[in-house]
Amino acid sequence: MVQRIIGLTGGIATGKSTVSDYLAQHHGLPILDADLYAREAVAPGTDILEAISQRYGPTLLAADGSLNRSQLGQIIFTDPAEKQWLEQQIHPFVRQRFADQMATLSEANIVVQAIPLLFEANLTGQVSEIWVVTCPEAIQKARLIARDRLSEADAISRIQSQWPLSDKVAWADRVLHNDRTLGALYEQCDRALRSGPTSP
Numbered sequence: 001m002v003q004r005i006i007g008l009t010g011g012i013a014t015g016k017s018t019v020s021d022y023l024a025q026h027h028g029l030p031i032l033d034a035d036l037y038a039r040e041a042v043a044p045g046t047d048i049l050e051a052i053s054q055r056y057g058p059t060l061l062a063a064d065g066s067l068n069r070s071q072l073g074q075i076i077f078t079d080p081a082e083k084q085w086l087e088q089q090i091h092p093f094v095r096q097r098f099a100d101q102m103a104t105l106s107e108a109n110i111v112v113q114a115i116p117l118l119f120e121a122n123l124t125g126q127v128s129e130i131w132v133v134t135c136p137e138a139i140q141k142a143r144l145i146a147r148d149r150l151s152e153a154d155a156i157s158r159i160q161s162q163w164p165l166s167d168k169v170a171w172a173d174r175v176l177h178n179d180r181t182l183g184a185l186y187e188q189c190d191r192a193l194r195s196g197p198t199s200p
Contacts, residue, residue: 004110004197005102007127009118011165012158013144014133015178015185020114022186027193030108034115034123037097041090042067048089055085077157091121098126110193119163119171129197132172134165135179 008023010016023029042049044065053061056075062068076083098113105111115123124130135143137159144155169175174192178185 002197003106003108003128005126005128006110006112007118007124007130008112008114008133009116009130009168010133010176011135011140011162011168012116013140013147014135014165015176016114016116016133018178018182018185019131019133019176019189020112022189023112023193026186027189029110029112030105032098032101032111032113034094034098034113034117037094038090040097041093048093051089052086073158077154077161080161083161087117087121094121095123095126098123102126117162119168124171129173130171131174131176131192132165132168133176133178134169135177137165139179140165 008016008020020031020033024031040046042052049061049067052067052072056072060068060071072086076086102111113123113127115121115127118124118127118130140159141152141155144150144158145152148155150158174195176185176188176192
């Protein structure tokens with residue numbers, strides 16, 4: 001059996017979680033979520049959270065000892081060097097979590113790896129095909145402002161901190177356009193699954 005490993009990615013607020021939820025709930029596919037592993041990496045009591053606290057001070061921690069993500073975001077989305085430092089702490093942990101989980105899924109025909117920074121973190125080698133969820137930047141920005149209650153400037157800085165969507169689309173094996181109805185998006189997911197794995 002040749003295992004089909006789908007690398008699901010896209011831009012911030014393009015609808016990756018909507019797609020992964022659909023693939024899990026409707027098709028019963030196992031979803032390995034990079035965002036979940038990244039949150040585990042900075043959970044209270046971890047060495048990585050301690051390193052973050054030492055670098056930026058205890059104000060980066062909430063009263064319960066958890067990471068103040070909003071405050072950290074203000075730092076890393078305005079300073080590329082600090083963003084790189086943080087990723088160097090978190091990415092090895094995330095890679096190991098993927099390896100551990102894949103070892104338990106050797107019998108699964110299809111596995112979905114939901115990785116927002118698939119290209120940026122150079123993780124394309126661990127998947128067999130790449131699905132990119134995309135939408136016009138105006139829609140992406142509006143969703144991000146509504147979801148995270150950001151200013152327009154903050155939303156733009158977060159979008160621009162990632163690879164341009166056009167570049168991700170150019171490298172994709174499947175492109176899912178999320179600028180219409182949910183039904184239309186789900187139909188594209190179904191069609192991409194039916195079409196089978198891409199050729200090497």
